[in-house]
Amino acid sequence: MNTVLDDENPDFVIYLGDVITANNILIANASLYWDQAISPTKSRGIPWASVFGNHDDALFEWPMEWFSAPGIPRLICPEANSTHSEACSFRGTHRLELMKHEIDHNALSFSKNGPKELWPSVSNYVLQVSSSDGPKSPVVYLYFLDSGGGSYPEVISTAQADWFRHKSDQINPDLRVPELIFWHIPSRAYKKVAPRFGIHRPCVGLINKEGVAAQKAELGIMKLLTKRPSVKAIFVGHNHGLDWCCPNEKLWLCFARHTGYGGYGDWARGARILEITQKPFSVKSWIRMEDNVVHSRVVLSP
Amino acid sequence: MNTVLDDENPDFVIYLGDVITANNILIANASLYWDQAISPTKSRGIPWASVFGNHDDALFEWPMEWFSAPGIPRLICPEANSTHSEACSFRGTHRLELMKHEIDHNALSFSKNGPKELWPSVSNYVLQVSSSDGPKSPVVYLYFLDSGGGSYPEVISTAQADWFRHKSDQINPDLRVPELIFWHIPSRAYKKVAPRFGIHRPCVGLINKEGVAAQKAELGIMKLLTKRPSVKAIFVGHNHGLDWCCPNEKLWLCFARHTGYGGYGDWARGARILEITQKPFSVKSWIRMEDNVVHSRVVLSP
Numbered sequence: 001m002n003t004v005l006d007d008e009n010p011d012f013v014i015y016l017g018d019v020i021t022a023n024n025i026l027i028a029n030a031s032l033y034w035d036q037a038i039s040p041t042k043s044r045g046i047p048w049a050s051v052f053g054n055h056d057d058a059l060f061e062w063p064m065e066w067f068s069a070p071g072i073p074r075l076i077c078p079e080a081n082s083t084h085s086e087a088c089s090f091r092g093t094h095r096l097e098l099m100k101h102e103i104d105h106n107a108l109s110f111s112k113n114g115p116k117e118l119w120p121s122v123s124n125y126v127l128q129v130s131s132s133d134g135p136k137s138p139v140v141y142l143y144f145l146d147s148g149g150g151s152y153p154e155v156i157s158t159a160q161a162d163w164f165r166h167k168s169d170q171i172n173p174d175l176r177v178p179e180l181i182f183w184h185i186p187s188r189a190y191k192k193v194a195p196r197f198g199i200h201r202p203c204v205g206l207i208n209k210e211g212v213a214a215q216k217a218e219l220g221i222m223k224l225l226t227k228r229p230s231v232k233a234i235f236v237g238h239n240h241g242l243d244w245c246c247p248n249e250k251l252w253l254c255f256a257r258h259t260g261y262g263g264y265g266d267w268a269r270g271a272r273i274l275e276i277t278q279k280p281f282s283v284k285s286w287i288r289m290e291d292n293v294v295h296s297r298v299v300l301s302p
Numbered sequence: 303m304n305t306v307l308d309d310e311n312p313d314f315v316i317y318l319g320d321v322i323t324a325n326n327i328l329i330a331n332a333s334l335y336w337d338q339a340i341s342p343t344k345s346r347g348i349p350w351a352s353v354f355g356n357h358d359d360a361l362f363e364w365p366m367e368w369f370s371a372p373g374i375p376r377l378i379c380p381e382a383n384s385t386h387s388e389a390c391s392f393r394g395t396h397r398l399e400l401m402k403h404e405i406d407h408n409a410l411s412f413s414k415n416g417p418k419e420l421w422p423s424v425s426n427y428v429l430q431v432s433s434s435d436g437p438k439s440p441v442v443y444l445y446f447l448d449s450g451g452g453s454y455p456e457v458i459s460t461a462q463a464d465w466f467r468h469k470s471d472q473i474n475p476d477l478r479v480p481e482l483i484f485w486h487i488p489s490r491a492y493k494k495v496a497p498r499f500g501i502h503r504p505c506v507g508l509i510n511k512e513g514v515a516a517q518k519a520e521l522g523i524m525k526l527l528t529k530r531p532s533v534k535a536i537f538v539g540h541n542h543g544l545d546w547c548c549p550n551e552k553l554w555l556c557f558a559r560h561t562g563y564g565g566y567g568d569w570a571r572g573a574r575i576l577e578i579t580q581k582p583f584s585v586k587s588w589i590r591m592e593d594n595v596v597h598s599r600v601v602l603s604p
Contacts, residue, residue, distance in 0.1 A: 059361060062422070067450075067459035068521050072421070119374075120364070148369075157369035219370050 001040040001259055003290050004271045012110075013041045014142075016237040016256050017053025017184030018263060022093055022150070023061075030057070030093035031101040037260065042108060049110040049142070050102065051123040052095055053184040053237060054149020055263070060091045095122040095151060114146070118159055121146035126167060131278055138177045139278050141168075147185040147215060147236075154185050154216045161220035168228070175230040178281060178301060180274070186236045187222050188214045190253050193246040204298040205244025205255070206287065207267055213239055226251055232283055232301040235272065240265035243272070243287055245298050252300045257287050274300075303342040303561055306573045306590050314412075315343045318539040318558050319355025319449070319486030320565060324395055325363075332359070332395035333403040339562065344410060351412040351444070352404065353425040354397055355486040355539060356451020357565070362393045397424040397453060416448070420461055423448035428469060433580055440479045441580050443470075449487040449517055449538075456487050456518045463522035470530070477532040480583060480603060482576070488538045489524050490516045492555050495548040506600040507546025507557070508589065509569055515541055528553055534585055534603040537574065542567035545574070545589055547600050554602045559589045576602075 005013070019037045022030040041048045066072045075090060099113050099122050114124030123146045131137035143164065148154045168179065190212045195203045225231045226249060233245070233252035240263060245254035257270040270289040276282070283301040286294050307315070321339045324332040343350045368374045377392060401415050401424050416426030425448045433439035445466065450456045474481065492514045497505045527533045528551060535547070535554035542565060547556035559572040572591040578584070585603040588596050 062454045064455055064457070064519065067455060067457045067461075067519070069460045071459070071461050152364045153366055153369060155366070155369045157373070158371045159369075159373050217366065217369070 001271075003292075004259065004288050005040055005044055005046065007292055008271075008273055008288055010046060010273065013046055013048040014182055014235075015048060015050035016182060016235065017051050017147070018055040018237060019050060019053070019260075020098075021055045021262050022098075023055060023058040025092060030098060034098055034102060035105070037262075038102070038106070038109075042106060045108065047108045047110055049127060049144060051144045051183055052098075052146050052150070054147075054154055056098060057095045057150045058092050059151055062090075092151070095120065095146075099123060112144075115163060118146075118157070118163055120152045121148060121157060121160055124160055124163060126171070128171075129276065138172075139281070140276055140283075141172060141177055141179045143168075143179060143181045145181070145183040145221070147183040147187075149185060155219055156183065156187070156215065156221045158219045161224055164221060165224055168230075172230060175228065177230065178283070179228070179231045180283065181225060181231060181234040183234070183236055185215050185238045186212050186253070186255070187234070188218045189222050189226075189248050190214060190236070190246075193248045193253055194242075195244060195246060199244050203244050203246040205242070205296050207241055207243050209241030209267065210239055212242065233285075235274075241267055243270070243296065245285065245296070245300070252298075254285065254300070257289075303573075305592050305594075306561065307342055307346055307348065309594055310573075310575055310590055312348060312575065315348055315350040316444075316484055316537075317350060317352035318484060318537065319353050320357040320539060321352060321355070321562075322400075323357045323564050324400075324452070325357060325360040327394060332400060336400055336404060337407070340404070340408070340411075344408065347410065349410045349412055351429060351446060353446045353485055354400075354448050354452070356449075356456055358400060358452055359397045360394050360452045364392075394453070397422065397448075401425060414446075417465060420448075420459070420465055422454045423450060423459060423462055426462055426465060428473070430473075431578065440474075441583070442578055442585075443474060443479055443481045445470075445481060445483045447483065447485040447523070449485040449489075451487060457521055458485065458489070458517065458523045460521045463526055466523060467526055470532075474532060477530065479532065480585070481530070481533045482585065483527060483533060483536040485536070485538055487517050487540045488514050488555070488557070489536070490520045491524050491528070491550050492516060492538070492548075495550045495555055496544075497546060497548060501546050505546050505548040507544070507598050509543055509545050511543030511567075511569065512541055514544065535587075537576075543569055545572070545598065547587065547598070547602065554600075556587065556602070559591075 020033045102109050112125035118124050125144050127142045128138045129140045131139050147156050191214050194212050199205045199208050235254045237256045240258040242255045243257040245252050256272040259271045270287045273286050273288050275284045286297040322335040404411050414427035420426050427446050429444045430440045431442045433441050449458050493516050496514050501507045501510050537556045539558045542560040544557045545559040547554050558574040561573045572589045575590050577586045588599040
């Protein structure tokens, strides 16, 4: 992450989920690892935003070894209060706690919890990228959605789709401002456009080493995005062995590139870069590798 | 249950776990079903004791249908208190809550939570069956152990074995009083003695229709019980298609018989009966079926 940030010197960083692997972080201390993961960006004074993946939080699982000697570790209870007995049991760190920690401790973080009514999905929000002419003049909207996984099923709910519809109608009713979408787990549409046997036009990318591991259901968000001409591209992570962009009608479906050293696979690390220009509007993308090499240049808009 | 209770008119009833199937009871209301399950015993004024099975409590699992319209049911939070955010999330009914409810609401219940240091295993306790000569004169000790499952792994922990060792040394140091043991999931020793192709001597029983579904590990309790001559028999449930008793050295390993109408399998319902006499001491057992038939008579002690 340090190398790529030094090479590209970006204005903004997006963490696309699976920032940490908290499946086995049983006690609520995962925030420490989260802080480490964002430190390369933070230490350079670069602002950022994050969404959740399927590894960032998870339900508690009892380790079998706790049932043999030396037994179950002592549990520190917040207070002896019978009406909150569940506060005194082992559990993983919740999405909401991770997000609250990130926001509370980082002035540079643009992450948001999103509307409470979308719980248990947490990282649903929109950021406006403003023109140099002034903050009232939006150049592009960046939408972030929580695609689930970990502590709840891997889906983007109907409620999230409804939220996107209302929000986008409200802030961009005439579809004048281009929109880019970010979440972690590819939707089922990615399976449809996935290249077979290498990567060939119109797809652009370098690795195509595994099947698309898509969300468990398609509950409406893709239908909305596909028929909304202002939406230019969706960016997901999740599959470490995939880094392609493929068009699905007028919408680009892109994978990022596995950047950190956590998680499965030993494909070389890199990061997807987006370059947004205002006049004329364009979105260009490429992948910057840890060893400086740049590949997979693609124009996503206009 | 009503039929068997009327036929046998027992002095005491033991619920051997899987009293309810709470895997999908997502909100904390499983106690209502528990009350229904024990009502045949309660309504006859018969005292009882219970242990937990693997279906009585379980971790919360998000139903997929909550993510499409009409969405996630409104969650009633005990109070808006940020330090207890986990008190306001969906969850199943915990073992401890089920047990507390049973004990608090039933004067006839002899169930106990057991020592707190054995948590998350809950139903670990011993009952003394007293002589007609007086309450100070024990005829037999009934030990109840929580064999896990549901909200935690299917094991009897080293800590539980240690508890049994200390307790039995304390109340029965000279091994003078016979002991009977009750838990839900068969230990691995049951696999060793299981009859093949029917049921033949020295085993006694009527159905042998499936493999023994044993605990996930053997962490010491069986070693203790096997070399303790005062222990006469272990009784388990779990396998609805098994109702045999087989000797393992000098200790009898018995299945009960599937009694209630919950759970898998359509083998005819019945209940294992124990008849304990004081002078001379003996433990006899048989299975009483729903249609009155008695079978599988066996002398378990002396």
